[in-house]
Amino acid sequence: xxxxxxxxxxxxxxxxxxxxxxxxxxxxxxxxxxxxxxxxxxxxxxxxxxxxxxxxxxxxxxxxxxxxxxxxxxxxxxxxxxxxxxxxxxxxxxxxxxxxxxxxxxxxxxxxxxxxxxxxxxxxxxxxxxxxxxxxxxxxxxxxxxxxxxxxxxxxxxxxxxxxxxxx
Numbered sequence: 562x563x564x565x566x567x568x569x570x571x572x573x574x575x576x577x578x579x580x581x582x583x584x585x586x587x588x589x590x591x592x593x594x595x596x597x598x599x600x601x602x603x604x605x606x607x608x609x610x611x612x613x614x615x616x617x618x619x620x621x622x623x624x625x626x627x628x629x630x631x632x633x634x635x636x637x638x639x640x641x642x643x644x645x646x647x648x649x650x651x652x653x654x655x656x657x658x659x660x661x662x663x664x665x666x667x668x669x670x671x672x673x674x675x676x677x678x679x680x681x682x683x684x685x686x687x688x689x690x691x692x693x694x695x696x697x698x699x700x701x702x703x704x705x706x707x708x709x710x711x712x713x714x715x716x717x718x719x720x721x722x723x724x725x726x727x728x729x
Contacts, residue, residue, distance in 0.1 A: 578606040583616035584623060584650070591627035600634045600644045607651040613718035614657060614697060622693045625686035626712065630663035633710060637664040655718040657699075665710040669703075676703050676710075690714075 576589045588606060595602050612619070627646070634644030647662040669676040676687055694701045694714050701714040 578604055579608040579650075580610040581608040581612060581619070582610070583619045584608045587620050587623045588627065588648070591624070591631065595627075595631055595634070595646060598631065598635060598644075599638070600631065600646055602645070603647045605649045605651075608657070609652055612652060612657070613655070614716055618693050618696070621689060622716075625690050626659075626661050629686055630661060630710075633663050633665045636666040640666055642666075652718075657716040657718070658713075659715070660711065660713045662706070662709045662711045664708060665705070668705055669710060671703065674703060 576585075576592055578585050578588045578592075584606065588604065592602055592604065627648075630646045634646060637644045642664070644664045645662075646664075647660075649658075649660045651658055671677070675691060690712075691701060694716060697716040697718075699714055699716040701712065704711045704713075
């Protein structure tokens with residue numbers, strides 16, 4: 562984790578969101594980035610220091626989620642509207658639960674319940690999120706609620722023994 566902190570500079574440990582170093586480093590970086598973009602944030606994060614889900618998968622998951630949310634919020638700001646990100650994460654009975662809500666401009670296009678992008682080079686993060694959730698036997702739902710894009714997911718720590726770590 563220290564290499565990640567060195568590469569991301571001052572942003573990586575500016576905040577303490579939870580006891581898990583990997584989750585905290587990623588969320589701290591993106592929270593600082595969102596703050597510099599004047600995006601309002603509300604984080605409720607309860608993740609213990611030790612968890613059975615790999616730091617790599619947690620970092621990829623939360624990095625993709627927050628990067629997508631910030632990107633959507635920047636589009637909202639271009640319309641002169643206020644942008645907001647709300648994140649709730651907690652671990653209970655060997656399951657990680659997450660809900661992320663962010664402002665969005667316009668209705669996303671969904672295929673098979675998953676948002677898709679027609680822009681070249683976009684959509685890779687969403688596929689990575691889905692793959693990680695599926696790898697841990699979890700479930701996800703993407704939706705639009707009023708002017709907010711919402712993702713709810715869970716990951717099961719119980720399925721860790723059968724997890725095969727592959728690049729997405």
